[in-house]
Amino acid sequence: MEQYAIKGGNPLVGEVEIGGAKNAALAILAAAIMTDDTVMIENVPDVRDTNVLLQAMESIGVIVNKIDRHTVKINASQIHDLVIEDDYIKKIRASYYLLGALLGKYNKAEVALPGGCNIGLRPIDQHIKGFRALGANVRIEHGLIITETEKLVGNHIYMDVVTVGATINVMMAAVMAEGRTIIENAAKEPHVVDLANFLNSMGANIKGAGTDVIRIKGVTKLHGTEYTIIPDQIEAGTFMFAAAVTKGDVTVKNVIPKHLESISAKLTEIGCEVEESDDAVRVVASKPLSHTHVKTLPYPGFPTDMQPQITVTLGLAAGTSIVTESIFENRFKYVDELTRMGANIKVEGNTAIIDGVEKYTGAGISAPDLRAGAALVIAALAAEGDTTIDEIHYIERGYEDFYLKLQALGAQIEVVNSERDLKKFKFKVVG
């Protein structure tokens, strides 16, 4: 089984290039099937989640042509099936974006119901409520969500919670619905805006994305386009915290600094220097880190997908910090692993109370999910001694070339496959 072998202690120094946003890519790739023309999408991250979604699309007849590692041409004129099977949904929840895309284009879709996930309950009631408001019948049978209608008609929809997934799914379903749709209490995440811009470049008429009211005027048809996906805010943030935790000096390049404001603000608050330029952010951690309080919130608040990374960082900051998770109820599972590395963190409900320690020490640990896995890697980079991390396939779901990018910043990290590899790694990094 593949593992990361890490020897901690090196400050990360240098520049790292950030790839396209995974979560924007998942929405945009799904939406690309809404026209019969060819669509070209650039800056697609080469990660497991986007590749699995492309496979799911191919399974229903979409022609996917990879031009290079990050550019894909999609033609959906030959779709022969409107059913997305369980295998794909098991591998990635975002396959359910094909529900909104297929419903919007063909007035019918069947997608396996996403199962439980390891960061907490993830209901889909708001997706269903939105589709029904547009006139679709939605029923759940034999593990499938089946939705169909004669035609979709625009409506006024109020989301009961701020949800990225339902905002995206309903936006796709409404784009070719008859008349006007208004989505209130919509999610404002950068990837919601990116999807709206993409759909508009295909001829849709969507206004207000990025605010909490999205207005959509239905159009009869969408056409081909060429589009470049925005940079990944969470990948960038992960490297920014990696710089902080290892007392390094890292410039993350190819980012939109505005999308990183909540992250930059917290880093400044705990004692890092953050310098912004047009499309880069430099994080320098030359002083000891100090404690803070943070609560995860929908954008522009502090992202839940950065919660494990800030918790790992605050674990080494002087004083007591408090991290409150308000989006997903079960997102502190990695704390047990971090405790094995010497962290002093107590979790009570959705709050982590963190008493900063002097240092982490290397241990044999396991990645519980994507973001927590990345956070444990950065903990290991700061730790004294060797760490091995299992289940790294979670990390590969959302980070392209993660360990290679870290190596380029001076980290001692490798993928190992066997005891022998591990021994070789330890021999190499001794000293």
Ligand code: UD1
């Ligand atoms: C997306 C992101 C994920 C991120 C999350 C929050 C993708 C592929 N994934 O997930 O990385 O952590 O946003 O920023 O973009 N909810 C309901 N009913 C629903 C839908 C959601 O109650 O029908 C609740 C959820 O339980 C959660 C909250 O709304 O408490 C936010 O979830 P949502 O924004 O939908 O997350 P995802 O789209 O699944």
